[in-house]
Amino acid sequence: MSIHLYNSLTRKKEKLVPLQEGKIKMYVCGPTVYNNIHIGNARPAIVFDMVRRYLEYRGYDVFFVSNFTDVDDKIIKAARELKEEVPKVAERFIHAYFQDTEALGVKKADLHPRVTETMPDIIQFIEALIQKGYAYEAEGDVYFSTKSFKEYGKLSSQSIHELLSGARVEIGEKKQDPLDFALWKQAKEGEISWDSPWGKGRPGWHIECSAMVKKYLGDTIDIHAGGQDLAFPHHENEIAQSEALNGQEMAKYWMHNGYIQINNEKMSKSLGNFVLVKDIIKKHRPEVVRFFMLQAHYRSPLNFNEELLESAKNGLERIQSTTDNLKHRLAHSADLGGEKEEWAEKVKEHKADFIKEMDDDFNSANGISVLFDLVKEANKYLQEQQSSKEVLQFFIHTIRDIGAVLDIPIETEEEIMDAEIETLIQERIEARKNRNFSRADEIRDMLKEKGIILEDTPQGTRWKREQ
RNA sequence: GGCGGCAUAGCCAAGUGGUAAGGCACGGGUCUGCAAAACCCUUAUCCCCCGGUUCGAAUCCGGGUGCCGCCUCCA
Known part of the structure; x- marks a missing residue:
């Protein structure tokens, strides 16, 4: 039995074969920290946390890196509006990010590198690209020459030709070609900047991930993940930069999560349907939000509203109350024996089913339905007149085990009654x-x-x- | 215009060749002093539509329709 996952690059499910036996190097594109995260930002955080936990559960030693984009146009704009310094704004929203994601059960990455702390590596990366002829300087900016990288477009199956004819591609004044993208941007008057061989400026958006992956994980990694929208241009550009420089594949597997929609529409400021995590978790327990997200497959689009959250809450309570009932029975009744083997067998089967479902492209939706089936079996067992402590414990243990992999709390807190x-x-x-x-x-x-x-x-x- | 995704019961959501998981909600029953929780039964002759391939398709192929997204540093 082995894990299979859908690879966006090949558009197929593939068997997971790590570069190094037993180890997984994984990189997830993190947020640009210019505001509080919304429910859409929460999805990659939650689903790739689930992926990571499951890989660990299956015995892999996972090295997980996720970045913070802590300097860019949007942060500069936000800083101007808030009349604050860029680093202070970034710091504040990094803190907010951790607060929100922690509530949602997201484990911290092994490393959370920031652009501002990776500057020498980024600059080196760009210099090397220029040396190799893949990038050029133009009046203080540096651009990547897309036509120099022959595989450009392979991830998003875009052809350079079609992109060129696309109505939305604008020709930047300094670019040699409309599809070229910035590696380094010259600082405007009064903007935050760093010294570089091309004068004061800051990195373009895509280069940070390429530089960080190379620095912390190496030239080729196992899994590179992010939101569906990042496939083009962000990931496409990362591939171009990294593979042009390193001469080898950047990542073996690319994973992209589907979008959260509000009433079947994208969240957007103009539609006024932004749902912030910090607001929603004031009204609903954060674990309900996590449970809700994991009840859908990570690649499917997922509609979000409060009624749906409410029914997820009822479902989660079903699992919790069963676990509580099992614990109560265990504490308050003698070991009466009864049939054991048959029940233990059922529990084992469900555990195996859970692994089978999760092995198939991290299908947490099916994983949870196996959990519900197990809960049903447990409830049936609780209807028996005779119960054995051993079997009760086996049920509790297994439900807890599955709950821990998904990080959904499957029992309510023990409380002292007054x-x-x-x-x-x-x-x-x-x-x-x-x-x-x-x-x-x-x-x-x-x-x-x-x-x-x-x-x-x-x-x-x-x-x-x-x- | 190019690229991609989705369409399954009242709602949510799995299922990618073998005859429709699971959850929520609804109804009937059992248990209970009554409840709650739970269990049992019921709930899609059928998977957007039309063709085709096949012994057999929600699943594959062709053609439509509808919705969503990317091609704007938006997860």
């Missing part, structure tokens, strides 16, 4: 014993208003907090 609530619950137990059901119901309603839900089970009354 004295007042405890007294009320005790009083209700007494009332029920005495068949004083009106008092019992009264107490249940009272607690419900405080967000405490009571459930009477054969193993006693249990409570949980409303989510």
